[in-house]
Amino acid sequence: MLAIVVHGGAGRWKSEKIEKAIEVLKLAAQKGLKILEDGGSPVDAVEEAIKVLEDDPLFNAGTGSSLSIDGKPEMDACIINDDPLKIGAVIGVSSVKNPISLARLIAEKTSHHIMYGEGAERLARIFELPEANVVSDRSLKRLEEVKRKIRDGEFESFMEKTAKLIKEHPEMFVGTVGAVATDGKSVCAGTSTGGTYLKLPGRVGDTPIPGAGTWAEGGVGASATGVGEGIIQVLMTKRFCDLVLSGMKPMDAAKEVVNLTHYPAGIIGLDLNGNVGVYHNTPYMPAVYIGGKNKEVKEYGIHP
Ligand code: ASP
Numbered sequence: 034m035l036a037i038v039v040h041g042g043a044g045r046w047k048s049e050k051i052e053k054a055i056e057v058l059k060l061a062a063q064k065g066l067k068i069l070e071d072g073g074s075p076v077d078a079v080e081e082a083i084k085v086l087e088d089d090p091l092f093n094a095g096t097g098s099s100l101s102i103d104g105k106p107e108m109d110a111c112i113i114n115d116d117p118l119k120i121g122a123v124i125g126v127s128s129v130k131n132p133i134s135l136a137r138l139i140a141e142k143t144s145h146h147i148m149y150g151e152g153a154e155r156l157a158r159i160f161e162l163p164e165a166n167v168v169s170d171r172s173l174k175r176l177e178e179v180k181r182k183i184r185d186g187e188f189e190s191f192m193e194k195t196a197k198l199i200k201e202h203p204e205m206f207v208g209t210v211g212a213v214a215t216d217g218k219s220v221c222a223g224t225s226t227g228g229t230y231l232k233l234p235g236r237v238g239d240t241p242i243p244g245a246g247t248w249a250e251g252g253v254g255a256s257a258t259g260v261g262e263g264i265i266q267v268l269m270t271k272r273f274c275d276l277v278l279s280g281m282k283p284m285d286a287a288k289e290v291v292n293l294t295h296y297p298a299g300i301i302g303l304d305l306n307g308n309v310g311v312y313h314n315t316p317y318m319p320a321v322y323i324g325g326k327n328k329e330v331k332e333y334g335i336h337p
Pocket of ligand 1: 042043093208209226227228229237238239240246257258259260261262
């Protein structure tokens with residue numbers, strides 16, 4: 034069974050943007066499915082699908098990444114394949130055009146699983162991965178908006194500000210991207226993000242933490258999105274895989290793991306048979322699934 038599911042981030046999307054997001058997500062899913070049909074691996078499918086999303090400034094990953102509070106991009110990405118086991122994650126890179134490709138490189142060309150910062154960027158240069166200025170006008174504008182709120186004293190202390198902002202403006206956390214694909218033999222999951230707005234320089238979210246934002250094991254894989262701190266607290270994707278492996282339907286498992294957190298969050302997941310799980314507690318989490326003999330296309334997370 035060939036199948037792929039992709040998401041564009043849990044949060045509060047504006048209605049005109051959600052339509053565009055679904056269009057791009059369909060393109061990404063179709064590209065991934067075509068790769069599987071042509072005999073490519075789920076790892077190839079996930080990498081290429083996520084690259085489509087990283088290259089679109091609509092999403093908070095690659096070009097268009099959220100900025101840390103000092104105005105710099107610090108992108109995280111992770112790719113995990115169950116069989117053969119591959120784990121690659123990159124933390125805090127700022128000039129790599131496609132962090133998901135660097136995560137794959139770490140999984141396949143080094144003896145490590147996780148690399149960060151300058152060392153990871155150096156590896157990207159050695160392998161001649163394309164570089165890019167990923168700071169978009171949109172991300173600069175949003176950062177300025179947040180800073181203005183802080184200057185105007187709309188929030189009292191830093192942690193309170195963050196908590197309040199998360200509650201009132203879940204759209205600040207919109208746009209991380211993820212994909213999970215299967216060719217019926219193995220499952221690969223990948224996630225890529227610019228992180229959250231207002232993050233302190235050096236903050237690491239759930240995306241590059243295996244078992245938190247990204248996981249694949251025993252024929253099941255998942256990618257999570259939302260406020261990383263909440264996803265880390267419940268190791269959301271690992272828990273999803275465990276539940277599905279113990280016999281729960283992916284849809285039920287997705288709901289169960291998202292309900293473990295009070296933070297805004299969402300998840301997509303797949304098993305080897307192409308059974309899909311999607312759930313979010315945010316108003317939106319645009320996602321597209323394509324799979325099965327009839328290449329059925331399903332859209333999720335576009336109605337509040
Ligand atoms: N989970 C990501 C993070 O906390 C953000 C997101 O999914 O929008 O870094």
